[in-house]
Amino acid sequence: MQSLRQLVLSEKNRLHLAIALGAAASLLMIWQCWLLATLCDLALHQQQIPTDLLLHILVLWLLRPMLLAAKDLLGLSASQNLRTSIRQQLLGIISRAGPLRQRIASDGDLSTRLLEQVDALDPYISRYYPQLYLVVLCPLFISVAVASQSVLAALLLLATAPLIPLFMILLGKKAAKASQQQVQALGLLGGRFLEFLRGAQLIRQLQAEPLVLNRLNNACEDYRTRTMSVLSKAFLSGAVLELFASLAIALVALYLGLGLLGELPWAKAQIPVSYQPALFILLMAPEFYAPLRQLGTDYHAKAQAEAAFASLAPIWALPVCAGGDTPAPTEPVCIEFRQVSLRGSEHRAALVTAIQAQILPAQRIAVTGPSGAGKTSLLESLLGFQQPDQGQIKIGDHDLTDLNLAQWRQQLVYLSQQSQWLKGSLRSNLLLAKASATEAELKLVLQQAFCADFVFALPQGLDTQLAESGIGLSGGQLQRLALARALLKQSWCWLLDEPASMLPPAQQQLYFQQLEQLSRGKTLLLATHQLQRLDWLDQVWLIVQGQIVAKGTVAEIQAHPLYQVSYQQESQ
Known part of the structure; x- marks a missing residue:
């Protein structure tokens, strides 16, 4: 600097x-x-x-x-x-x-x-x-x-x-x-x-x-x-x-x-x-x-x-990744973490350390572990915002840092715990994902994300005005709307960070049942604290203190002692 x-x-x-x-x-x-x-x-x-x-x-x-x-x-x-x-x-x-x-x-x-x-x-x-x-x-x-x-x-x-x-x-x-x-x-x-x-x-x-x-x-x-x-x-x-x-x-x-x-x-x-x-x-x-x-x-x-x-x-001083000129893949490819480490800020230790893992095309994987273990950081590493401190993230045959990052992010759906909403109508916020979406497409994704019931019950429907950050709707409603907006994008790689954390248990079950169907044929990386209702996942990674300590099926990870400890802590 x-x-x-x-x-x-x-x-x-x-x-x-x-x-x-x-x-x-x-x-x-x-x-x-x-x-x-x-x-x-x-x-x-x-x-x-x-x-x-x-x-x-x-x-x-x-x-x-x-x-x-x-x-x-x-x-x-x-x-x-x-x-x-x-x-x-x-x-x-x-x-x-x-x-x-x-x-x-x-x-x-x-x-x-x-x-x-x-x-x-x-x-x-x-x-x-x-x-x-x-x-x-x-x-x-x-x-x-x-x-x-x-x-x-x-x-x-x-x-x-x-x-x-x-x-x-x-x-x-x-x-x-x-x-x-x-x-x-x-x-x-x-x-x-x-x-x-x-x-x-x-x-x-x-x-x-x-x-x-x-x-x-x-x-x-x-x-x-x-x-x-x-x-x-x-x-x-x-x-x-x-x-x-x-x-x-x-x-x-x-x-x-x-x-x-x-x-x-x-x-x-x-x-x-x-x-x-x-x-x-x-x-x-x-x-x-x-x-x-x-x-x-x-x-x-x-x-x-x-x-x-x-x-x-x-x-x-931010460790921002500039990217390169290599075109980003438009079809599912293998994603590989090769000894990836991301440093934290001056007041925080390393986010993830020596991550070695692979996501096959159209494979659906959950990342679980206690709060602060590095789940969100692992998902965000695929967005290409931060330059890895060590190691490489391979997207197909290319290093992530060599890709055209603007094109790469167009291939991603990223749902954070609190999605971004702009001041304006519900319609304008949904159209951020696909400006040319028709009325029929909007209604379809709202139904798929279980939003149609409350959206069309609003006096102005899709023309209802939202304040900045989505103030005016509940957290659960905003999470379902975020899924609807993601469905408009038609991307092959989904990165979901606690996408149903604000929904009640009954609606969470419906949410994940629908997610199982909607994510078929897509590469999915899901950060979550709990693995109930997620038996359809191909694999689960257990991450503790920035390191993957175990990989396996949902049942295998649920039986792991470190998962049981973190699950009990999160349930209290």
């Missing part, structure tokens, strides 16, 4: 041009200060002021702001291009990651990161990165110009300059820590807000609006308090930097003023620096510290950007 600085280098052409313009503006400022000092010296001695001198000052007065504006525009352009690119990269990773994204955060939290945290990189890209170079170049130019008039004044500037970065770092560490905590708080707030929006209809039905609003108000108040804490640290840091810069400028002004008065202890009745050079140096002294003060201000933007980048880093 790239670092934040490496990402910024992808826009180095624009940013380096911005740095060059900033350096050129600094050189023009030195020239302008010299001309202004000359103008004041002529006026002091009541000499005639040349017209070309005024013209030069006017040109520099116009040209320097134009260079600085161009510098800022280039920085903003580079930032916009880079943030667009980063957002596209992250969206691509999340879309390819599928269920893997849930390892990082909820969808609401991820949305907040893609919007708020990517935008939080802007000050670092557009201001802080160019300022890192200008904070060296500009004071260097000014030091050389000052040294040409007074070496001691140049030494005073150089001696006091390190104090500003020193205190910037000391105070900036606390601001950086506070910024990181603020990023986490914003992500949690965004995730909570999205969940409340998704459940708005249910919240109204339960008349829980006051409770939800109270929780949102408390979360917002906590976020406001955190924000004010971050701002107070930033303001304190800025005030300290301004104080040190002002004291340093005052020190230079004191030296020049005493020198003009001939009151320097080591040079009594002498003027080491005359009026014009002294005024020239004094005009440039604030400009000497300006880049340092600006860097101090932008240092907080750096802390915020680093905290934001840290929240985006886990997305880049």
Whole structure:
């Protein structure tokens, strides 16, 4: 994974041009200060002021702001291009990651990161990165110009300059820590807000609006308090930097003023620096510290950007499988796991370890075991979202990672424990599987999945509106509708993860009886805790702690001691 600085280098052409313009503006400022000092010296001695001198000052007065504006525009352009690119990269990773994204955060939290945290990189890209170079170049130019008039004044500037970065770092560490905590708080707030929006209809039905609003108000108040804490640290840091810069400028002004008065202890009745050079140096002294003060201000933007980048880093680190160009098979083929291991997240052990198994064409297999044993992970491995940490998954003669994954997923039916439903009508959600399905096809699959009775009993039938996540129907109804939608797809490989877990026992029996008929001639991999009513399966794999510990018929696995232990635990 790239670092934040490496990402910024992808826009180095624009940013380096911005740095060059900033350096050129600094050189023009030195020239302008010299001309202004000359103008004041002529006026002091009541000499005639040349017209070309005024013209030069006017040109520099116009040209320097134009260079600085161009510098800022280039920085903003580079930032916009880079943030667009980063957002596209992250969206691509999340879309390819599928269920893997849930390892990082909820969808609401991820949305907040893609919007708020990517935008939080802007000050670092557009201001802080160019300022890192200008904070060296500009004071260097000014030091050389000052040294040409007074070496001691140049030494005073150089001696006091390190104090500003020193205190910037000391105070900036606390601001950086506070910024990181603020990023986490914003992500949690965004995730909570999205969940409340998704459940708005249910919240109204339960008349829980006051409770939800109270929780949102408390979360917002906590976020406001955190924000004010971050701002107070930033303001304190800025005030300290301004104080040190002002004291340093005052020190230079004191030296020049005493020198003009001939009151320097080591040079009594002498003027080491005359009026014009002294005024020239004094005009440039604030400009000497300006880049340092600006860097101090932008240092907080750096802390915020680093905290934001840290929240985006886990997305880049997802072990997403990119796939290849090999066409996916459209007919049942052999599926083989060859010592497949999938790593978990940083807070979770390996999902599955050294899986060695084979699924023959049109073979129907159940995967059983205790909760957290790796059943869902084994099914999801066939979706091709996660790159195996070790081993291979062979689909026919090809490695899964070599297949065109979009085509491969078109050959799959995957029913998770909680299927995805979009806000819209029942009809539009069913047509996601087959957009061209006719009314007769819809009625047929609804009957096959035992949905016709309750769907056509609804006042609007198939045109009944669903809220997001299917709110409005029971979990059992949604599971049966998920089967109906799967039947529209006409796929040869079915991956079912506890597809009837929310149905009562009587309906579960009917569900599995119908599944036995509908899955004939198809490759089926079924994750389940219990094996009752599944005698028609060809084979059962018992998985414990990410490893297949036994294979056999339904009766053989039911008699296995490890299955009996897990079955008793799940039944309690």
